[in-house]
Amino acid sequence: MFASLMNWMRDNNILPQISDTERQALEAGDVWIDGQFFSGAVDFDSIIKEPYDKLPAHEQAFLDGPCEQLLDMADAYKMQRTRIVPDEIMHFMADNGFFALQIDEKYGGKPFSTQGKSAVMAKITPHSGVLSSLVVIPNSLGAAELLGHYGTEAQKAHYLPKLANGEYIPxxxxxxxxxxxxxxxxxxxxxxxxxxxxxxxxxxxxxxxxxxxxxxxxxxxxxxxxxxxxxxxxxxxxxxxxxxxxxxxxxxxxxxxxxxxxxxxxxxxxxxxxxxxxxxxxxxxxxxxxxxxxxxxxxxxAGGRMVSLPATGISAMRVAAAATGAYSMVRHQFGIPIGRMEGVETKVGKMASLSYMFEAARVFGCSAVDHGVQPPVTSAIMKVYSTECAREVGTDAMDIMAGSAVMQGPNNILGRGYCSAPVAITVEGANIMSRTLMIFGQGATRCHPHAYHVVEAVEKNDTDAFKRSLLGWLKQFSLGILLTFIAGLTRGYLGVKAPRSVASDTRHYYRRLGWAARRFGLMTNLAMFFIGGKLKARGNLTGRYADIVAWLYIATATLRRYEAEGRRQEDRVLVDYGVQYALAQIQHAYEGLYENFDGALGWFFRTVGRIGIGVNPLAKMPTDQQANAAAQPLQRYDAQFLRLYEGMYLPKDTEVGLGRLFNAFQLYHEAEPVRVKIKDAQKSARLVRGKVDAVAEQACALGVISAAEYALLKSCQEACLRAIEVDVFTREEFVGQQPHGVTATGNGGQRPETETPLMQAADVA
The missing domain is CATH 2.40.110.10 (Butyryl-CoA Dehydrogenase, subunit A, domain 2)
Known part of the structure; x- marks a missing residue:
């Protein structure tokens, strides 16, 4: 009987057909926690024990030292305009090991952990795309990595020292x-x-x-x-x-x-x-x-996709979020910070939570690679969804910063990154292809507990192996039907493994994620049984499956971060919004699956099933109150803000760009108690009504605020006005007849009498 069934499945293309190149892809790397999602049975207690590492001290010192020095040296706007990287920067990078993070010490390298390389790339990328490429390519997929793993001893001895010192650019x-x-x-x-x-x-x-x-x-x-x-x-x-x-x-x-x-x-x-x-x-x-x-x-x-592109995407996301949160407070319209307007506040809250979630996913994934796991499916998830969400966050940031974001110049914080977003989308396989073909197409076979064994048995015509694997699959499938039904009926209180070792205030998220995973395991089996070999042609369907497993991973990583960082209560607002948002994305993907599932079960899913998940949803989008709460950490320049965005380059020059904006943001935060005093005096009729800045001098004269507080408020006002200014060029600067200098508005209205000539440099353009 099993021999006949095996032959029938092969002859009718019931199972996915695997080419030699696909087989090599499937056999590369490891199954990680993604295997639990595809099985439908998630053990969150074991996941919470997975590594979530901190950077080693020497790698943190590199970020705080040479990395900071490099970015202090680099005039990103000048390099963008001239397409020249100065010799001094190239020499500094070579001398300090920026090309050697992938190379063993015995060949002159400075080997970093996966997370360390990712952190270096994340710090450099938002400041300068050209410097990013000079770090990413030598330290990710390329000559150094391939030689390190596969090179002959002679090849390693010849090439690796010269790659490490920058003599070879790969x-x-x-x-x-x-x-x-x-x-x-x-x-x-x-x-x-x-x-x-x-x-x-x-x-x-x-x-x-x-x-x-x-x-x-x-x-x-x-x-x-x-x-x-x-x-x-x-x-x-x-x-x-x-x-x-x-x-x-x-x-x-x-x-x-x-x-x-x-x-x-x-x-x-x-x-x-x-x-x-x-x-x-x-x-x-x-x-x-x-x-x-x-x-x-x-x-x-298999593990490499976890490094460079997620680092670049997530760093762009974090910088855009931090800058937008700051701008939303220093920019006033209608007498209030624009960040206090609900429409703006909702976008800021989303940006804050997404940057928190994806940073969690980056650290969690890199930690797995550093502990010997090479997870190709999770790496592909990180590449696709970090770059897609970075583009989404960048668009929201542009909407909020408006004119300050669309007028180019040294003070434009977002423009270059926004325009460059499609580059990351296309690298290492276009996202649309990776989402619709790779993540679920590879994961459904590679990460499933039985599918690949069945496919192998059919291809090898091994009846005994086919019988064992198929019976195991059918048992898992039958149990999955029952447990998914129970989980849905009880909204995850039964039918999923309840975690014991997590914070009680977040346990309900694990319950719903476990419920979502139960359904995902069942739906994966149904797709393989009833669509089978045709799955490759159903890109819209497999894309929705990819969305589900991606947001399962991202939400799980978010909860892992919350546990690893000591369950900080001030971060709960970001966790609440973020996991709720992820569950809503999973719900949306399930609705699309049910509405478009074909084959013998299509009618059932489009009718009974669709009504059921509408009446009993996993989640809805976060509320306005959750968005408001999530926005707050981005709109206060305090210890939490600095902690959440540590590792990001904060320019020391307070007269240009991001440094200028954060200086204004810090002053705005420091002046808040002064504004409160003035508003309280207005409420008690000690001061006339009006904008705080307009009555500040009178408040000082009446003793409501001190002279020092008045000076602080005035400094804050001036800094905020500078922070929202945009660049102005003379005609000669604009058409490139003169090098760009400090603009009139960027220098407090004073144009320098002389311009510094462009530094003679190595032309890498």
């Missing part, structure tokens, strides 16, 4: 005109042949594009499809995708041209090769790794 050549998100379909070709001197060589022809750092790189890790017509390497005629190391200057290699990325400048361009010949020893890892390029990439990306 880039990774993967994307092509016809191979973007579907990177496995690359057409770059390498042909193995025997040269006249009897050595084995590779002749390559390729055309790569969108390669970050390519215009300034002198070491390329190139992915090619290797052909060996004479089987000189013993791997067959089609040896498969292979990574080859190329150095700049090879005959036939053309590198140095530029693309022009949207938004903030960074070096990016094409690489073209015509009959480029290298010895076979240039295969990364040597002959043993011929044909293993795709596996190497998948293994590196």
């Amino acid at each position: 880039c990774f050549g993967l994307t092509e005109p016809t191979a973007g998100s579907d990177a496995a379909s690359i057409k770059a070709e390498g042909e193995v042949f025997r040269a006249d001197d009897d050595s084995i060589q590779i002749r390559m022809n390729f055309r790569k594009r969108y390669i970050t750092l390519a215009p300034i790189a002198n070491l390329i890790s190139l992915a090619v499809r290797l052909h060996d017509p004479d089987n000189l390497l013993g791997k067959g005629e089609d040896a498969g995708i292979t990574v080859v190391l190329l150095e700049k200057g090879l005959p036939g290699l053309h590198i140095g041209d530029h693309h022009e990325p949207i938004g903030e400048f960074f070096a990016n361009g094409p690489i073209v090769g015509r009959d480029v010949v290298v010895p076979v020893e240039q295969v990364l890892g040597g002959q043993d790794y011929v044909g293993q390029g795709w596996r190497m990439l998948m293994e590196s990306l």
Whole structure:
């Protein structure tokens, strides 16, 4: 019976079909807490024990020392205008190990933890996109990482010290005109042949594009499809995708041209090769790794997606949130801070909670990688949803800061990041593809407790293994139906494993998340049973599944942070809004699933099921009161604000940009007691009615406030006015005939008599 069933499932494409490249992706990395979500049975007590690490002391010292110094040195606006990174900055980065965070000490490196690398990238990115690219590429997927894992001893000894000291600037050549998100379909070709001197060589022809750092790189890790017509390497005629190391200057290699990325400048361009010949020893890892390029990439990306792009997205989110919270208080309209208007306040509250949640997810995920877990599904979630939510937060920030955000110049805090948001969306696979194809498509098979075993058994025609795995699956499926029904009927009070070791005031969130996960496990099984091999074509459906598991992870990470940081009651407002928001996103995704589920169960879900989840929802969107409460931590310059946004670069120059805004915000907070005194005097009729600033002088004369308090209030008023000013350029500055200087408004109305000439520097543009 089982043999017949196995043959029927294979012949009718009941199970997902897995190609060789998909298999390598599925077998790369590890199943982490995402496996509990796909099974439908979540043990939150075990999840709360998962690591949530703090940075080691030496890494924190690097952030507080060299990182701060680098950003103090870097005039981000000048580099954006001139597309030049000064030599002194490049030398400083090389001398202080900014290129070496992925390299072992014995090769001259400064190895950092995953979280440490992520924190460095997060600190640098919002200040300067070009500096970010110079840190991200050498310290994430690329030559140093691949050499460290797979390189021969000779390759490591030659390349790693020169990568560490900046002598080699690396880039990774993967994307092509016809191979973007579907990177496995690359057409770059390498042909193995025997040269006249009897050595084995590779002749390559390729055309790569969108390669970050390519215009300034002198070491390329190139992915090619290797052909060996004479089987000189013993791997067959089609040896498969292979990574080859190329150095700049090879005959036939053309590198140095530029693309022009949207938004903030960074070096990016094409690489073209015509009959480029290298010895076979240039295969990364040597002959043993011929044909293993795709596996190497998948293994590196399994945890690597947790690092650079989430760091850049989340850092942009945090800076936008902090700046917007500050601006909402120093900018007044109709006699009140705009942050006290409900429409603005609601957006600020959402921004505050999302930045808290995603920072939690970043630290939680990086901690897992640092403890040896390489979770490809969770890493993909972090890449997709951190960059998407960063774009959403950036849009809200632009709406609130309005004219201050759309007028470009040294004082514009948001503009470059806002314009650059699509870059992160497209890198390492476009988000729309990762969401609709990868997260659930890979997760449903890889993270499910039984599915992959069943698929393997069918492919191997192993009846005994098929029987064991299928019976285990059917048992899990049957139990899932019962427990999901019970959980729904009792709103998670029964049918889910109740956590014992968590704060009592947040236990109800675990209950609802457990209920949501129960349903997700059941719905995953139904999709695989009733849609099966057609799932790949149902991108809208799989995208909704991805939304559910993503927000399950993000909400769980939020609760993990709350526990790890000592259950700070002042953070509860962010946790409350955030987890409620995540549950509402899960509810919305379930509604979409029910309305669009096809096959034999479609009618049931569209009618009975849809009515049921409408009457008995997981959650609704956060209330106005929750939004108001969540906004407050962003609208007070106090210890909580500084703690929540530690690790973010706070410029020391209080006359320009973010430094100017935060200076005004701090003064506004310090002057609040003075304003309270004046308002109380107005209420008691000691002072006339009117705006605080208008009656402050009279309040001082009458003794309501002291002379020192009056001076503080006046300094606050002046700082707030400066903080909302935008840049003004002379015609010569605007058209580029003169270098930009301190603008009239940015310098308190005083233009300097002389301009400092541009520093002679290395042109990386």
